[in-house]
Amino acid sequence: MxxxxxxxxxxxxxxxxxxxxxxxxxxxxxxxxxxxxxxxxxxxxxxxxxxxxxxxxxxxxxxxxxxxxxxxxxxxxxxxxxxxxxxxxxxxxxxxxxxxxxxxxxxxxxxxxxxxxxxxxxxxxxxxxxxxxxxxxxxxxxxxxxxxxxxxxxxxxxxxxxxxxxxxxxxxxxxxxxxxxxxxxxxxxxxxxxxxRGIATYELKIQGPTQDLHSGSFGGAVMNPAIALCHLLSSMVDDGGRIQIDGYYDDVAPLSDAERAAWAKLPQSDKQFAKEVGVDALFGEAGFTTDERRWGRPTFDINGLTSGHQGEGVKTIIPATASAKISFRLVPHQDPKKLTESLERHIEKHLAVGVRASLKPDHGAPxxxxxxxxxxxxxxxxxxxxxxxxxxxxxxxxxxxxxxxxxxxxxxxxxxxxxxxxxxxxxxxxxxxxxxxxxxxxxxxxxxxxxxxxxxxxx
Missing domain, CATH: 3.40.630.10 (Zn peptidases)
Structure with missing residues (x-):
């Protein structure tokens, strides 16, 4: 044959x-x-x-x-x-x-x-x-x-x-x-x-008062869980896309010079890529190309946010809870279990007073x-x-x-x-x-x- x-x-x-x-x-x-x-x-x-x-x-x-x-x-x-x-x-x-x-x-x-x-x-x-x-x-x-x-x-x-x-x-x-x-x-x-890349996914929940509160009667007297969640999520990444969790980059395998040289020869266009995904400009960790950031660098993303009134019109409350679904893309040698431990310490360190946090790991793989x-x-x-x-x-x-x-x-x-x-x-x-x-x-x-x-x- x-x-x-x-x-x-x-x-x-x-x-x-x-x-x-x-x-x-x-x-x-x-x-x-x-x-x-x-x-x-x-x-x-x-x-x-x-x-x-x-x-x-x-x-x-x-x-x-x-x-x-x-x-x-x-x-x-x-x-x-x-x-x-x-x-x-x-x-x-x-x-x-x-x-x-x-x-x-x-x-x-x-x-x-x-x-x-x-x-x-x-x-x-x-x-x-x-x-x-x-x-x-x-x-x-x-x-x-x-x-x-x-x-x-x-x-x-x-x-x-x-x-x-x-x-x-x-x-x-x-x-x-x-x-x-x-x-x-x-x-x-x-x-x-x-x-x-590997992955680690979580659901992060912030618990405040036992029930929704009137934002006029109680605003300024208790911590708003949605605000606490926003501050906590913001603390995980800086304005340049660099993740701020202690030890996050310790085990990251660096890209080799040969890899970077080979990828640089690929016909990649940032302008065309931005157009294809429907954004005005690309964003990512400084010092790396788009392909390097997509393939060989770790990331943090917010996949979903939930809190307070979601229906039509306005409901002026301090919500009792706020939650986020978050994920990390990992590169070789990063351990999802080790990340969970580091993330728990980060949450404990940066959590606002007056609210409680719970972190539920979903699935992970290196x-x-x-x-x-x-x-x-x-x-x-x-x-x-x-x-x-x-x-x-x-x-x-x-x-x-x-x-x-x-x-x-x-x-x-x-x-x-x-x-x-x-x-x-x-x-x-x-x-x-x-x-x-x-x-x-x-x-x-x-x-x-x-x-x-x-x-x-x-x-």
Missing amino acids: TSSNILDALDSAQDRHLAELIEWLKIPSVSSDSTRKTETAAAARWVADKLQASGLATETMCTDGHPLVLAETPAISGAPIALVYGHYDVQPAEPLEDWVSGAFEPTIRDGNLYARGATDDKGQVLTHIQSVCDWMATGQPLPLQIKFLIEGEEEVGSGNLERMMPSLRERLACDCVVISDSSQYAKNQPAITYGL GMAADPESRYAKAAARAIESAFGTAPVMIREGGSIPIVIRFQDVLQCDCLLLGWGLSDDNTHSPNEKFCVQDYYRGIKASAMLWAELGKLNQA
Whole structure:
């Protein structure tokens, strides 16, 4: 079986590939919505049936939440083992009124397929499923063993998979994990992502009086919890974007001169970036470029604020409580647990008198970094260049995929983060999309990846 043979087979199957993606996208598998449990299970069945019908040994494994789908091709002696990870669950579609076409009514416009889950992650993980299933349909053996792990809880933190990872160690044993749940650097400029920021999220609540108070009768006599919260949040970051929590930067891994030089050569435009995200000007930590701040520096953000009267009109009160949802993006070597301890001390030090604070940690994961010069990365680069016609650039990603660090820790494997999406694909937002041409190119790149990895010996 030559590379040209499999690529020809993939070209002839494009209509089917698109129809199958559309079929899967119609299933509203919103993992965070308990009323969608039946539909989420249906999305798991869809992909399990697809894999099993193509001859892979397939199992749907129950968890305390949504099921895992596990599948594998036959073992190949002396060849590497690749594990493909992805997820079939999607984010909620709200606000529904902002969608041009229905979130679960896949629609093609201007060469893009619009639907919730189109790029995150049904479309991207399906590229690998299509390449493997179509290769097996030729009757020719794959040049390596490929395993699949497709879960239904990535959008809610992957808690069950994370807990089950040690017990799945032998089942998932591999040389490298392949994940397509990210983006190219730019349109027609593919990328290999070798680093991810970690994350730590919290809810901070300030409690004042036992009930809302009349702001005329009591104003000036008690501390307003909303004001106390604003002061506390302001104390965490200065006007230049530098985080003020003691010890926050102690474990931050500095960017290497080589990384900074390589990223400086990328065709990044601050003006264009600002336009794309809809702001008049960019802002961030002094001394670093936009890409450096997005990929390699830690951050602090306020994700939500709640206090007092939110309805129509004015209600002049001193609210009894105020709360904020906050998050930190972490870089390699920063520890979410250590951050929690530092944050608690900061709150105690800076909290106004007359109010009480409670900090509730949500979820956290450290950042990760893979070797951009590994033989697996080089094999992936060759495969991507053959499919896209352009060599990929090596980048990091500012977002977090917490399960990746668990793969590294538990499976002791390499990680390949190969994104076929684009930065304007509206992931987690209305009008999510996936470029149809990139879907097809992703399938080809996946097939070429198996060919390139198959040339590597395990030693």
